[in-house]
Amino acid sequence: MKNGTNPEADRDQKICLSFNVEGGNFLAAGEASIRLKHTLQHIGYPASLIRRVAVAAYEAEMNIIIHADSGVLKAEVTPEAVTIWAEDKGPGIEDIGLAMQEGYSTAPNYIREMGFGAGMGLPNIKRCADIFEIETHVGVGTKIRIVIFNKQKTN
């Protein structure tokens, strides 16, 4: 296929995407992550990077849907890295150490019955991320920052 012209090809590019995530809306689960994934496919990142971003973004998105009232999933995409911010207004996390343990979950039963809330969310994100930061205030909300580097980018 033919390509469009780009007068600024030399300059390093970035795009910012932002998705609102509604707490408790399981019908929309994954919409933001899938949109982000398709965008990365169009950019042509290596499959392994896309998979890590997609999984991390999906877990972060699900965390907002399961636990929070509302939130935003934001992504900044550059040739070198993909950075994701997931910020929510919600209950916050009381014990981050526990939340980072595999299998630890505070999700209520009805959510577990839907197959979510297995206590793998944060550990999964950490496994996929090169940089993982979390900031939480009980009763206010949680902010997560995930950076995944594109290791194939050499220049």
Add this chain to the structure above:
Amino acid sequence: MEKYCSIFLDETRCTGCTNCIKRCPTEAIRVREGKAKIFPELCINCSECVRICPNRAPVPQADSKEILSNYRYKIALPDPAIFAQFKTKYTPHQILAAIAAVGFDGVYEVARAADEVSVAIREFIADHKGEGPWISSSCPAVVHLIQLRFPTLTEQILPILSPVEIAARRAKEEAALQANIPRQEIGCFYLTPCPAQVAAIRSPYFLEKSNVDGALAISSLYSELRVKLAKLEKQEESPVKATSLGLAWGRIGGQTKAVQADNFLTLDGVFNLLELLEEIELDRFNNNVDFLECQNCQGGCVGGIFTAENPFVARVTLRRMTNKLPAKFEPGHEEKIRQYYREGFYNAEKKVEPYCIMSLDQDISKAIYMVEQSEKILKHLPGLDCGACGSPTCRTLAEDIVRGLASETDCMFILREKVQSLAEQMLSLALKVPPVTVVQRQIMKTQQEVLELAKRIPPPLARREPKKED
């Protein structure tokens, strides 16, 4: 290797309606100059356009019977789905005899090879426990869909050759030995239920070159087979050598049954596949499922576009037929297959690589710039996904514009807005009367009417707010 597309678009039949572009699961079709165009590199040969087109413009391709004459010894490789195409009064043994009578020197059932492949898959999954889910690889449309849309899942495609490839190998071995004919004079022809298999034979994904020499559509032999079956003497039959499990590969769930997977999921229909593969790519099933049987067509291969019988009826026919056949191998046969598996007989010769065709540009910076541009363009498009521009959705139109394949004015709403603003400009110019002229009331009125007309909004856009510039 060049990717082969086995759907040909007959422009004389195409009216340029937008049914196919809206239906295509990989967005591989555009309407340009009043005719649909298929991008072969994006087409997975799923046949959805063939199913939806009211004018039968997309024509699925297969070989014609004439290619048989290129070979001295001709072997038919009938797909299990073929057994479900006839009335239940015919036994599978009779159907095999009829296939031979159509012009073949020998028949080797693909179901027999499916029996072998089932064991190989079972062994492979046992050897790679916990690395799943392993995605069945015998449906070429599924493999192409994954290569195109789910590049991260290519490593989970079962690297085991499909039954038809194994059937061709076995048939040639057998014929060379029994009939004492040099291999190059033996031709193996797949009687295929779908064009995706035709494409997989011409550009194989697991092999450098296919063992199969041609593929004939089941539908192209159908009437001939029916005539032969009706004329067949009662005692005339050729015994089926496959088990009922091999034959069950023709319908959805059959493969799973034959493989005897513990944790499995069966899935048919390309749109269901899109949805589920999306979730698998997000890691939702990894811990639960070992084997995923994926079939592009509803009902499995009996739902292929080259079949004659209704797929739901065919499923029942096939189930009834298989119930009458033995489900077990002869003693010792399974051990022999395991031996072959250990020797690598069923292994794929090359890896299935993802297609990078989705990306807008090879250079990542440039691609990011183009994505940014397309997002900007998208904000100006009406978001109705009407297809009147020839692209399936507003999003694809935006991508086509940055790829240089379309222009913004292909959107009839954008075009209309441009015409409107142009009309307004013209009018305001026309209203500018030279100071030396006396203004005539009548002219003013006509101009006012034109202005009103230009401002009128078409019904679909009645409630649309004018887009603001960013």
